[in-house]
Amino acid sequence: MSTPRSDLAPEPGLSREEMERLQREIADAAVFEDDFPFDPATITNPLEASANAAASDLETPEAADRSQPPIVAGVDQSFLDDDRALSAVVATRAGEVIERVHAVTPLEIPYVPGLLAFREGGPILAALEELSVSPDILLFDGSGRIHFRQAGIATHIGVVRDVPSVGVAKSLLCGEPVEDTENLPAGTRVPIEADSSVDAPDGTLLGYALQTRQYDSPDRYINPLYVSPGHRVGPETAADVVEALATSYKLPEPVRLADSYAEEAKSLVEPETDHEN
DNA sequence: GCGACAG
DNA sequence: ATCTTGTCGC
Numbered sequence: 001m002s003t004p005r006s007d008l009a010p011e012p013g014l015s016r017e018e019m020e021r022l023q024r025e026i027a028d029a030a031v032f033e034d035d036f037p038f039d040p041a042t043i044t045n046p047l048e049a050s051a052n053a054a055a056s057d058l059e060t061p062e063a064a065d066r067s068q069p070p071i072v073a074g075v076d077q078s079f080l081d082d083d084r085a086l087s088a089v090v091a092t093r094a095g096e097v098i099e100r101v102h103a104v105t106p107l108e109i110p111y112v113p114g115l116l117a118f119r120e121g122g123p124i125l126a127a128l129e130e131l132s133v134s135p136d137i138l139l140f141d142g143s144g145r146i147h148f149r150q151a152g153i154a155t156h157i158g159v160v161r162d163v164p165s166v167g168v169a170k171s172l173l174c175g176e177p178v179e180d181t182e183n184l185p186a187g188t189r190v191p192i193e194a195d196s197s198v199d200a201p202d203g204t205l206l207g208y209a210l211q212t213r214q215y216d217s218p219d220r221y222i223n224p225l226y227v228s229p230g231h232r233v234g235p236e237t238a239a240d241v242v243e244a245l246a247t248s249y250k251l252p253e254p255v256r257l258a259d260s261y262a263e264e265a266k267s268l269v270e271p272e273t274d275h276e277n
Numbered sequence: 278g279c280g281a282c283a284g
Numbered sequence: 285a286t287c288t289t290g291t292c293g294c
Contacts, residue, residue: 114282
């Protein structure tokens with residue numbers, strides 16, 4: 001049963017203290033383990049999509065929902081001016097784009113590390129409202145459980161909508177890799193554990209540094225992604241899904257698609273309106 | 278007081 | 285995030 005928590009939506013007008021209190025509520029409501037009906041192994045990009053399509057053929061009417069691969073949606077933002085954000089959502093199934101939507105909303109607050117959801121959550125929720133399909137899982141450009149209060153933007157939106165979600169960050173917000181993450185071979189994952197900066201027992205597994213791509217050559221190397229559970233997904237599955245979708249590039253395809261669509265959709269937006277002074 | 282900090 | 289030049293490699 002689906003139980004959205006609109007009451008926990010990120011409100012930009014709150015004081016910093018109230019925002020942090022809300023994040024602790026989000027973390028309490030979040031589920032950092034697999035809790036969804038589909039088979040994550042059926043999440044793929046186009047190249048491998050045909051391989052597993054044959055396996056699920058003889059469907060009974062009741063299982064009709066699972067006769068098709070899960071819908072994976074990537075979410076990302078771009079900025080139009082200094083006070084408007086454009087949020088883009090690209091829904092994919094078996095690696096194919098089935099829907100793209102976007103929404104523009106005013107930015108209420110500046111970027112503050114740890115409070116990203118209060119800056120970009122509004123635009124994201126507005127864009128998700130525009131979607132006609134129901135994503136089985138959401139991939140965000142930012143952290144999930146790898147967060148001071150275990151409530152990164154992927155976790156926050158996942159809980160509010162009660163949809164499985166994963167955080168995919170390009171840099172590490174907090175936590176401690178259990179070993180060096182420089183110049184890792186492709187396919188490597190290094191656990192990220194809670195340290196004193198995180199509101200969780202030291203050593204709690206928050207996510208993974210995941211090396212999806214790497215150069216063959218000498219001194220230059222690609223940094224890993226920092227993948228963490230958002231909501232209703234465990235750390236292993238979160239990394240599995242991102243790895244399965246990051247076939248040609250460092251970032252998983254739905255996130256790349258959302259990234260470019262967020263840029264592309266700028267041309268569809270009205271120029272900034274002069275607010276009367 | 279200093280450092281560190283997703284997008 | 286956004287800007288933007290320079291460099292590496294197929």
